[in-house]
Amino acid sequence: MHLSDNLASTVSVADWVRRAPKAVLHDHLDGGLRPATIIELARACGYTGLPTEDPAELAVWFRDAADSGSLERYLETFAHTCAVMQTREALFRVAAECAEDLAADGVVYAEVRYAPEQHLAAGLTLDEVVDAVNEGFREGERRTGGRITVGTLLTGMRHTDRSLEIAELTVAHRDRGVAGFDIAGGEVGNPPSRHLPAFQHLKRHNCHFTIHAGEAVGAESIHEAVQVCGAERIGHGVRITDDIAEDGTLGHLAAYVRDNRIALEVCPTSNLQTGAAKDYASHPIDQLRRLGFRVTLNTDNRLVSGTTMSEEFQHMADAFHYGPDVFEEFTVAAVEAAFLPLPERRRIIDEIVRPGYAAIRAAA
Numbered sequence: 293m294h295l296s297d298n299l300a301s302t303v304s305v306a307d308w309v310r311r312a313p314k315a316v317l318h319d320h321l322d323g324g325l326r327p328a329t330i331i332e333l334a335r336a337c338g339y340t341g342l343p344t345e346d347p348a349e350l351a352v353w354f355r356d357a358a359d360s361g362s363l364e365r366y367l368e369t370f371a372h373t374c375a376v377m378q379t380r381e382a383l384f385r386v387a388a389e390c391a392e393d394l395a396a397d398g399v400v401y402a403e404v405r406y407a408p409e410q411h412l413a414a415g416l417t418l419d420e421v422v423d424a425v426n427e428g429f430r431e432g433e434r435r436t437g438g439r440i441t442v443g444t445l446l447t448g449m450r451h452t453d454r455s456l457e458i459a460e461l462t463v464a465h466r467d468r469g470v471a472g473f474d475i476a477g478g479e480v481g482n483p484p485s486r487h488l489p490a491f492q493h494l495k496r497h498n499c500h501f502t503i504h505a506g507e508a509v510g511a512e513s514i515h516e517a518v519q520v521c522g523a524e525r526i527g528h529g530v531r532i533t534d535d536i537a538e539d540g541t542l543g544h545l546a547a548y549v550r551d552n553r554i555a556l557e558v559c560p561t562s563n564l565q566t567g568a569a570k571d572y573a574s575h576p577i578d579q580l581r582r583l584g585f586r587v588t589l590n591t592d593n594r595l596v597s598g599t600t601m602s603e604e605f606q607h608m609a610d611a612f613h614y615g616p617d618v619f620e621e622f623t624v625a626a627v628e629a630a631f632l633p634l635p636e637r638r639r640i641i642d643e644i645v646r647p648g649y650a651a652i653r654a655a656a
């Protein structure tokens with residue numbers, strides 16, 4: 293089946309869904325650019341590889357090209373976005389617009405990730421990349437009048453050998469806009485344990501990290517991420533269902549993940565595109581939430597997956613008849629699992645998330 297028909301740009305989003313306060317923990321900076329910005333940046337830097345110079349066509353191109361049933365092909369599309377994100381100005385602009393776009397969608401807290409090593413082609417240093425992105429996010433927060441708080445996660449790529457360096461970069465920039473670390477990229481053949489020195493460095497420095505696992509590879513990848521590497525959250529993690537019997541009985545790994553409240557950063561539309569799930573209605577998110585897992589709902593890549601937080605919410609509302617209570621649960625779960633100091637998490641939940649959902653219920 294070609295999945296485009298299911299994809300987000302065709303969904304009609306209810307007004308309350310747009311207004312609902314949201315938190316996103318899993319959103320890639322280089323997977324969420326505005327199409328018109330890519331085209332302008334490509335002209336400015338002389339990149340001639342774009343498949344089209346029409347913004348609407350470009351948006352459709354990304355979504356369709358990524359809609360392949362394979363994670364590897366999904367990831368190929370990032371060559372175009374990374375190509376235009378090589379200067380201080382480009383990184384600043386993309387980050388500022390990211391904050392604006394998320395805030396306009398009702399997102400009040402975001403952790404946005406990217407791989408600094410993919411932005412060195414025009415001569416920036418790793419530190420300059422991180423500074424440019426952070427400054428862009430501060431500018432974006434300002435433009436939204438403080439309606440959103442954004443932290444970043446620095447991603448090491450699974451197929452390269454720079455993860456320790458990126459872990460060191462994370463520690464160096466912590467408390468200055470960087471909230472934690474992540475590992476991403478093709479999962480097959482690149483188990484997280486390859487990057488053990490990076491995780492050990494982060495642990496030694498009491499630094500937060502999440503790992504993409506259980507997307508293209510099954511439960512063994514999640515086991516490594518949690519038990520060998522020590523991940524606090526799991527990117528995707530949907531294939532934890534490999535360790536859950538038909539009748540809902542949990543195996544030891546699934547029980548460990550649930551009972552330790554290890555958050556799953558679930559991204560339904562992305563899962564449909566990469567073949568990690570068949571369709572929205574059979575997506576394991578509902579089963580996982582019923583079994584008591586700490587489930588969070590995320591975009592993964594707004595451009596590449598043709599989605600937004602509101603659209604992910606709406607797809608789940610359509611598939612599982614979720615109302616405000618379930619979205620409040622997902623949002624509180626996300627803030628509880630955020631790489632933020634506990635008082636700050638509590639403030640966002642008590643002062644923004646709970647009152648926002650109370651207002652939605654009162655208006656219904």
Ligand SMILES: O=c1[nH]cnc2c1ncn2[C@@H]1O[C@H](CO)[C@@H](O)[C@H]1O
Nearest residue numbers: 320367370405406407447476477504
């Ligand atoms: O769902 C995903 N699984 C694995 N890797 C991903 C996913 N989405 C994006 N990236 C990879 O992460 C890099 C840094 O942001 C992107 O360039 C892309 O290669």
Ligand SMILES: [Zn+2]
Nearest residue numbers: 476504527592
């Ligand atoms: Zn991802």
